[in-house]
Amino acid sequence: MRDVVVIGAGMTKFGELWDKSIKDIFVEASLKAIKDSGVDHIDSIYVGAMSSGLFVGQEHLGAILADYLGMNPVPATRVESACASGGAAFRQAYLEVASGASEIVLAGGVEKMNDGADVTEVLATAADQEYEVYQGITFPGLYAMIAKAHMHQYGTTREQLAAVAVKNHRNGSKNKNAQFGFEVTPEQVMKSTMVSDPLRLLDCSPVTDGGAAVIVASMDVAKKLNKNFVRVIASAQASDTIALHSRESFTTLNSVVKAAEKAYRMAGIKPTDLNLCEVHDCFTIAEIVVSEDLGFFEKGKGGEAVLNGLTSIESGKIPINTSGGLKSKGHPVGATGIAQIIELFEQLNGKAGGRQVKNARIGMAQNMGGSGASSVIHILEVK
Amino acid sequence: MITARYHREIPQRYRLEAGKCKKCGFIAFPHRLVCPKCKSQDFETIRLSDEGKILTFTIVRVASDKFSKQTPFAVGIVELKEGVKLTTQIADVDVDKLEIGQKVKIVFRKIQEDGKAGILCYGYKAVLI
Structure with missing residues (x-):
């Protein structure tokens, strides 16, 4: 091709x-x-x-x-x-x-x-209508069950979840197109209204x-x-079971792992070659799980990484969601995957203003459907 | 809820019937036409046991309009003895005392009402043993 x-x-x-x-x-x-x-x-x-x-x-x-x-x-x-x-x-x-x-x-x-x-009901159509949604589960609920399992299995903490929201809002505060372009504190996140335990309002994209x-x-x-x-140097997509409960693990998103393997192979690069990544942070836990499944951090260490600042713009390790992510920029669901590409386009052309990653050459966009039943990954490069 | 849809799901909802692949033994709940493990299309109907344990759960405090009168309610993923996993409400429980690993049994309950004049929808829920 x-x-x-x-x-x-x-x-x-x-x-x-x-x-x-x-x-x-x-x-x-x-x-x-x-x-x-x-x-x-x-x-x-x-x-x-x-x-x-x-x-x-x-x-x-x-x-x-x-x-x-x-x-x-x-x-x-x-x-x-x-x-x-x-x-x-x-x-x-x-x-x-x-x-x-x-x-x-x-x-x-x-x-x-x-x-x-009824937005909650409409979004829920992305899950298994007959065997998940029938029981009253919502999307915050599905990701809450992922969060609960991740916390149980790896000791991921409430503070680590909040750190995702804090970082993404900090990035979003430098994005004029962001819906909620303001900063939030860890305390604000952890005291916001409970939506579906352990996820609170400020863990959810708007x-x-x-x-x-x-x-x-x-x-x-x-x-x-x-x-x-x-240049688009990789385009990959993978599927997983529509129902979260049908998976062997609730803490690994296999569609992300599989799409990432294909994308890295197609581009001929390793995770460490990326200068930035836009990930599908529909909920704070999603960013943590995906950052592990994309190979940036060892499984179970994604929460610690974000809390330690390894995914911030200044960190140099792997800046994640420089646009503010779905969390701060907003998540008009069908537009999100394209907005991620736009952030890469701006970053790689050096036009991201106050949120510019220095010397950004290669970036990844990871867009996800449902509780991870679909994952689409693109890698873009500027010469 | 369309009554035809409701009717065709009765074997799973009322009796926990699943499809067991005759070739590799994979149990599909709900039943499937193709085995995701070995691609066989040869299944037999079995009835799942009604005991299992909680693998993960959440407490839904903000629900869709249809379930808003029930909040807060617990929903979990329960693994039955055969290894089959299903998403189910966990009923009759102090939601703040739920824990991963707790043993449950599956019971028959009303799940939702389809408006004032619609049908009542039944199915399975889990309760702590």
């Missing part, structure tokens, strides 16, 4: 966008990305969205968004893989350009979560409206436009 690059990016502010429809949000992000890239046309569109049908009653998103973007008759398809929908949409765009079928593809993601739906888009193109297009670009 041929080289594929990202040549432009755009996103809306993440937050409660009551005055904007799902169409407004997607079009705003897409127009920014198209303008940033300098392309005069696109060959196709993929849009990641988890549950537009339940959130706003709108399916057939590909067509409606192409229409409102003024792009008819360009082919447009919605990609769904729960909270990994954005990453999966980016992967489809990557594959389409890599195969030679298209030269320029828009990969977008969008979710309009604040529109009156309910967010937002859109994000990137322009994926062949190297030929990038060279002709003479633009800053980053």
Whole structure:
């Protein structure tokens, strides 16, 4: 397959966008990305969205968004893989350009979560409806059971969970697009409302409206436009059981392990070669588990690592979620995977402002659906 | 809850019936058409035992609208004697005294109500032994 690059990016502010429809949000992000890239046309569109049908009653998103973007008759398809929908949409765009079928593809993601739906119930459709959700379990509940098992097995502490939120909010406070771009203290996290023991409100990513888009193109297009670009050096995806209870371990996310193995092999690099990583911190425990499963830390040591600052921007070890992560930046589920790519695009081009990682050359984005039934990993590099 | 869906899940919900792979012995709960271990499609129906232990759990304090009147309630992953694991509410318990490793038995209970005029939905819950 041929080289594929990202040549432009755009996103809306993440937050409660009551005055904007799902169409407004997607079009705003897409127009920014198209303008940033300098392309005069696109060959196709993929849009990641988890549950537009339940959130706003709108399916057939590909067509409606192409229409409102003024792009008819360009082919447009919605990609769904729960909270990994954005990453999966980016992967489809990557594959389409890599195969030679298209030269320029828009990969977008969008979710309009604040529109009156019972968000807890909608998100729960990413779990096994008949054998998990039937019993009243929620997503905070599923990750709480992972947290409980991780604490029991490895001695992970409440303070370590809080350290994830504190770090990500510190990073997010330097991101103008973040929904909750302010700092929090460990005490605030540990005294926030209990949602599902041991996870509290400030362990959970928020309910967010937002859109994000990137322009994926062949190297030929990038060279002709003479633009800053980053190369996609790995694209990998893996699946695991939909139900958490069906897994041999509740403290290892096998889809992450498997997708990471493939991604490292494809890129020809080791975890220590990465300069930064955006991980799917839908809950604080998720960042800890994923940081272990990606090979940054020994199993069971992820909590200690974050508390000791090894994942901060300044640490030099492996800065994680420099954007603020899902926790502070916000988590409009379908847009999240694309927003992670945008953070890498900005970091690798040296345009991340106050949260810039020095000399960032290689970055990873890990996007995850459900309690880890889907994981999509991309590695981007700038020369 | 669509009544047809509810009806077709009765064997699992009411009687804890599972599918046992005739080739490798893997027990699928709920039943499956393909064995995830050996890819065989040859299963026999067995009834699971109703005793097990808590592997992990949480106390749901913020639920979806459907379950909001029941909060706080405990949900755990229970491993039955055959090694089958299932997600289930843990009932009749002081939620603050639950611990990983506690022994439970599976009982038949009402799980949810489908609105004022909808059907009552039953199934399994765990209680401490």
